[in-house]
Structure formats: C-alpha cells, structure tokens
Amino acid sequence: MKEYNVAIVGATGAVGEEMRKVLEQRDFPIKDIRLLASERSAGRRLTFKRVGIAVAELTKDSFEGIDIALFSAGGSISKKFAPFAVEAGAAVIDNSSAFRMDEEVPLVVPEINPEDIQEHKGIIANPNCSTIQMVVALKPIYDISRIIRVVVSTYQAVSGTGRKAVHELREQTKVLLSDGSVKNEVYPHQIAFNVLPHIDVFFENGYTKEEMKMVDETQKIMHDPDMKVTATCARVPVFVGHSEAVNIETEEKIPLEKARHALENTPGVEVVDSVEENLYPLPVMSEGKDPCYVGRIREDESIENGINLWVVSDNLRKGAALNAVQIAELLIP
Numbered sequence: 303m304k305e306y307n308v309a310i311v312g313a314t315g316a317v318g319e320e321m322r323k324v325l326e327q328r329d330f331p332i333k334d335i336r337l338l339a340s341e342r343s344a345g346r347r348l349t350f351k352r353v354g355i356a357v358a359e360l361t362k363d364s365f366e367g368i369d370i371a372l373f374s375a376g377g378s379i380s381k382k383f384a385p386f387a388v389e390a391g392a393a394v395i396d397n398s399s400a401f402r403m404d405e406e407v408p409l410v411v412p413e414i415n416p417e418d419i420q421e422h423k424g425i426i427a428n429p430n431c432s433t434i435q436m437v438v439a440l441k442p443i444y445d446i447s448r449i450i451r452v453v454v455s456t457y458q459a460v461s462g463t464g465r466k467a468v469h470e471l472r473e474q475t476k477v478l479l480s481d482g483s484v485k486n487e488v489y490p491h492q493i494a495f496n497v498l499p500h501i502d503v504f505f506e507n508g509y510t511k512e513e514m515k516m517v518d519e520t521q522k523i524m525h526d527p528d529m530k531v532t533a534t535c536a537r538v539p540v541f542v543g544h545s546e547a548v549n550i551e552t553e554e555k556i557p558l559e560k561a562r563h564a565l566e567n568t569p570g571v572e573v574v575d576s577v578e579e580n581l582y583p584l585p586v587m588s589e590g591k592d593p594c595y596v597g598r599i600r601e602d603e604s605i606e607n608g609i610n611l612w613v614v615s616d617n618l619r620k621g622a623a624l625n626a627v628q629i630a631e632l633l634i635p
C-alpha cells in the first residue's frame with residue numbers, strides 16, 4: 303500500500319492534537335509526518351506513534367514533498383497558506399471556514415457526500431463541527447422522506463473555541479468555587495456556570511456566523527438549497543462534546559420505529575435511547591469517541607410530519623479531526 307507524507311498545520315492546537323491521535327488510531331498509511339504551528343511553538347516536541355517530533359514554523363515552503371495537508375490553524379492561516387500547499391502538489395483538507403462555501407471547493411462528510419471529493423481542485427473543506435453531527439443524524443431520515451425544515455438549538459462545548467477557552471473555563475470554575483472574581487478573555491462574558499447565546503460574530507440579520515454556517519453548510523452538504531434550516535447556537539460550560547436539540551419536518555410522515563431503525567443502521571450513528579433506564583446521549587459519554595450519538599427520538603406532536611432528536615458528538619473528533627482523516631482516507635485509491 304502506498305504511504306503518504308502528511309502535514310498537520312496547527313499541530314499544537316486542540317484539533318491538531320486530536321488529528322495526531324486519530325491518524326495513529328486508524329493506522330493511516332503515513333510515510334512521514336510534518337507538524338507545523340506558529341513560530342511560538344517551533345522546536346516544541348510532540349509525539350506521534352511514540353516518536354518525538356519537533357514542531358516546525360509554518361512558512362510558504364513548508365509543503366515540499368507533502369501529499370496531504372490537514373489545516374486547523376484558523377481561517378486566515380488557511381487562506382494564506384493553503385494555496386502554497388496546493389502549489390506544492392498537496393491535497394489540502396481544511397478545518398476552517400475559509401473555503402467552505404466556495405463553489406469550487408467540496409464540503410464533505412464521508413457518510414453523506416463522499417462522491418463530492420472527486421470534484422476537488424486541491425482543497426476539500428471540512429464542515430463546521432455542529433453541522434457535521436447534525437447532518438449525520440439527518441441523512442437517514444432524509445433518505446426515507448425529504449426534510450422540509452430543521453429547527454436546531456445547540457449546546458456547544460468550550461473546546462470548540464480551542465485551547466484557550468478550555469483553560470478559561472477551568473480557571474473561572476476554580477476561582478468561582480473559591481469566591482474569587484473572574485476574568486473574561488476568550489468570551490465576552492463569564493462562561494463558568496453560565497450559558498452564552500452567542501457563538502462567533504453577529505451578522506446584520508441578528509444571527510451569529512455559527513448559526514448561519516449551520517444553515518448554509520447543511521444545504522450544501524445535503525445538495526438541497528431549498529431545505530429550510532434555522533439555528534440558535536449557545537456555548538455551555540462543558541469541556542468536550544456538542545449537544546443539539548434537532549426538530550425535523552419531513553414531506554411524508556415517517557413512523558417513529560422506521561426512523562429509529564434507519565438511525566440504528568447508519569454508519570457513524572449510535573442510538574442511545576432508553577428513557578426507562580435514563581439512557582440518552584451525553585457530552586461526557588462522547589468524549590474521545592467516534593459516533594454521533596442520537597437519542598430522545600420522538601414524534602413532534604405539534605405538526606403532521608415531525609420528529610425530535612437529541613444529538614451529541616465529540617466536537618474535536620467527528621466535528622473536526624475524525625471527519626478530516628476520513629476525508630483523507632477517501633483520497634487513498
């Protein structure tokens with residue numbers, strides 16, 4: 303089997319760390335791995351397959367000989383450096399939002415639209431974490447009857463903002479438990495013991511960028527620009543694992559058992575739905591795991607053809623690193 307030279311851009315970050323783990327755990331055929339980050343981290347040693355590797359500073363010359371470049375260092379870094387990687391002959395899999403809505407760039411969730419990677423011209427975009435876990439749960443329902451409308455509310459973990467936010471929640475929690483006063487650096491308000499209905503910047507229409515990503519990216523991945531989606535995204539004091547309440551309206555009525563059966567037989571989905579035993583998906587259950595957990599499957603009794611789901615997944619894995627590595631696996635002939 304061919305082996306690949308792989309670069310991770312943003313290797314020291316929350317997603318970058320998970321990428322190393324996922325590449326290792328899935329035994330991706332790697333010849334050589336290059337770990338790239340800012341000049342602040344240059345020289346720092348990280349391990350891959352129990353071997354210490356020095357982090358190198360990202361420059362435009364970082365991609366010589368690289369076959370696959372996994373980018374997770376933010377949109378501006380992707381915009382600036384992904385073209386150099388493509389020019390050097392690498393296939394770029396980008397975790398940022400920089401190219402997701404570019405018509406020339408496929409936006410891929412391997413369980414849903416793997417065929418779209420055929421159209422790539424050097425860059426393949428990895429969708430937003432909250433979108434990925436929702437569409438994985440929507441697809442089996444959509445395959446039974448077209449979905450007309452989705453109303454989603456998210457409860458998103460702080461690791462979705464990166465390492466600094468994880469530190470901020472930990473520090474604020476400690477300080478508040480000892481009666482101190484908190485400093486807010488990452489978020490505009492205290493995140494410990496709080497809920498912020500605000501993820502990313504606000505647009506003129508009153509929605510946040512995160513909420514509009516869920517609308518636009520879902521339509522692109524599902525190839526259905528007429529599917530209506532509305533989202534409210536909130537940040538909650540959870541370290542890892544996004545939770546979503548997803549309300550789905552379909553064209554035809556789907557018997558609940560048929561929906562449950564379809565979900566149970568969908569790769570990437572694990573149904574956890576036994577309310578008699580208090581079993582339903584939880585963020586703590588998702589940490590470090592691959593599936594999108596689906597539970598609280600029930601009819602929306604307020605409309606003719608409606609289903610409600612509770613969907614939870616590890617935002618750093620299926621929401622980022624795992625999905626990116628699955629895309630890389632699709633590139634292997």
Ligand SMILES: NC(=O)c1ccc[n+]([C@@H]2O[C@H](COP(=O)([O-])OP(=O)(O)OC[C@H]3O[C@@H](n4cnc5c(N)ncnc54)[C@H](OP(=O)(O)O)[C@@H]3O)[C@@H](O)[C@H]2O)c1
Nearest residue numbers: 312314315316317339340343374375376398462464465622
């Ligand atoms: N966290 C998630 O759940 C999630 C999910 C999907 C997508 N994403 C996306 O993935 C990206 C990274 O997120 P994260 O959560 O891993 O953030 P993070 O923990 O803050 O890590 C950021 C990474 O980017 C690197 N970086 C920053 N400035 C750089 C520069 N000038 N040159 C080279 N590298 C630079 C950092 O290197 P240093 O250590 O040297 O500063 C670090 O490795 C973002 O685009 C984010 O939107 C995140």
